Amino acid sequence: MRGLAVFALALAACVQAAPHAIVQVPPGDEYAAGAVLVMPTTCVPDGVMPELCSPVTLTAGQPTLTPLPASYAVYVDPTLRLKLEFAGYTLAEGAAMRLETGARTDGQTVYGDGASSSSTAVTTGPTVADLPPGDVRAVARSLGLGGIVTSTFTISPAGFGEIRADLVVTLWDVDSSASRWIVRCGERMYGYRETPLRLANCVGNGVLAALAPGNLIGEAL
Amino acid sequence: MRAAALGALLATAACGVDKMPPIVMLRRGAAAPVKRVAILPAECGTAVCKGIDAIVAADLAFRGYDVVELDRLAAIERARTEVQVSVQDTSGPTMTNGSTRTVTVTGAMLSDVDVWTLRAELAAMGVDGLVRVRTAELEGWPERVEAMVRVTRTADASLVWSTLCELEVSVLDLADENAERAVRCALAGGAR
Numbered sequence: 001m002r003g004l005a006v007f008a009l010a011l012a013a014c015v016q017a018a019p020h021a022i023v024q025v026p027p028g029d030e031y032a033a034g035a036v037l038v039m040p041t042t043c044v045p046d047g048v049m050p051e052l053c054s055p056v057t058l059t060a061g062q063p064t065l066t067p068l069p070a071s072y073a074v075y076v077d078p079t080l081r082l083k084l085e086f087a088g089y090t091l092a093e094g095a096a097m098r099l100e101t102g103a104r105t106d107g108q109t110v111y112g113d114g115a116s117s118s119s120t121a122v123t124t125g126p127t128v129a130d131l132p133p134g135d136v137r138a139v140a141r142s143l144g145l146g147g148i149v150t151s152t153f154t155i156s157p158a159g160f161g162e163i164r165a166d167l168v169v170t171l172w173d174v175d176s177s178a179s180r181w182i183v184r185c186g187e188r189m190y191g192y193r194e195t196p197l198r199l200a201n202c203v204g205n206g207v208l209a210a211l212a213p214g215n216l217i218g219e220a221l
Numbered sequence: 222m223r224a225a226a227l228g229a230l231l232a233t234a235a236c237g238v239d240k241m242p243p244i245v246m247l248r249r250g251a252a253a254p255v256k257r258v259a260i261l262p263a264e265c266g267t268a269v270c271k272g273i274d275a276i277v278a279a280d281l282a283f284r285g286y287d288v289v290e291l292d293r294l295a296a297i298e299r300a301r302t303e304v305q306v307s308v309q310d311t312s313g314p315t316m317t318n319g320s321t322r323t324v325t326v327t328g329a330m331l332s333d334v335d336v337w338t339l340r341a342e343l344a345a346m347g348v349d350g351l352v353r354v355r356t357a358e359l360e361g362w363p364e365r366v367e368a369m370v371r372v373t374r375t376a377d378a379s380l381v382w383s384t385l386c387e388l389e390v391s392v393l394d395l396a397d398e399n400a401e402r403a404v405r406c407a408l409a410g411g412a413r
Contacts, residue, residue: 009376078357081357082367083368085371086246086369098335099335099336101296101335101338105326109322109323109324111321112318197358215248216244
């Protein structure tokens, strides 16, 4: 009986505590809402192997049920953007905003026996996310967007062969290039999928708690 | 023996625990209602995202919105080329006929245009609202998914309404199914 209790305690100890958000938000609601440009999450290796920033290379050649993506943005961005929008921001997505019109070709072939096949091809071109910072600001200004949201996923050593991950999300003012608010979450990295998902949720909840606390769901920060 | 029985009892009880009911939040902005809306294509661009966009388009149309589907409207006049190939084979003892028809249509749709052209085209069509659909997985135990449908005014990006649903899901469910369920839940919440 005592063994069962010890086992339950040991199991509970394996669950990592939820990360806490560190929020730097000025008083007032001047930057609490509005249309902003949001850029894809970038990864920075800080004193660790650069390959750690490319999850797909970590499992290359290994049999996996679900292959890892090329970038942590796949995990971070959906959650982060959902929370930012529920906090009141209207997001223009830099990676989805084309600078040039793409060429589309739709094809359909019908064979004599009634079988058919169809295809669609659209050329990919540069997007706002591919521009240097100065040009990104110019685009944002031309579209009447007041701010630019950037998010950086940093991986650094955490001692004893471990690594930690930090997600820092910043809203920059387009005109002055000054940061308006910063939200940061970090934890020891224990999964290439789990940690970015948890940190995105943590940062999103930090934004919600600071700017729209009435829209926060679930556990406290 | 007693510990094993207790363990089995706990495991059985855990299987019978109901999921938490969905959490739905609806927010209405101060902006005036909109009539003609365009659904901004999901950035992921996969078949799942397109399917979810289609679910939302159908729901909004049912509620009386004019939904402009950017990937169905040509941005420019598109060029259509049709090639019909007929083959008659007389080399064998019997004559055989065959044909292949290939249709190629080239030219951009509204979903393919650059951001400035898109803005001008939306204004020209009288689109006064933009719809954004988002889904996200939330890591933790139990696993959850969130979906949000948000309508904003085109003119000033102000909120018309947004609805969010957070669902507890099973690890055995497919991510695509979960996303779709969450979107349907959010839409149901927005109908209140």
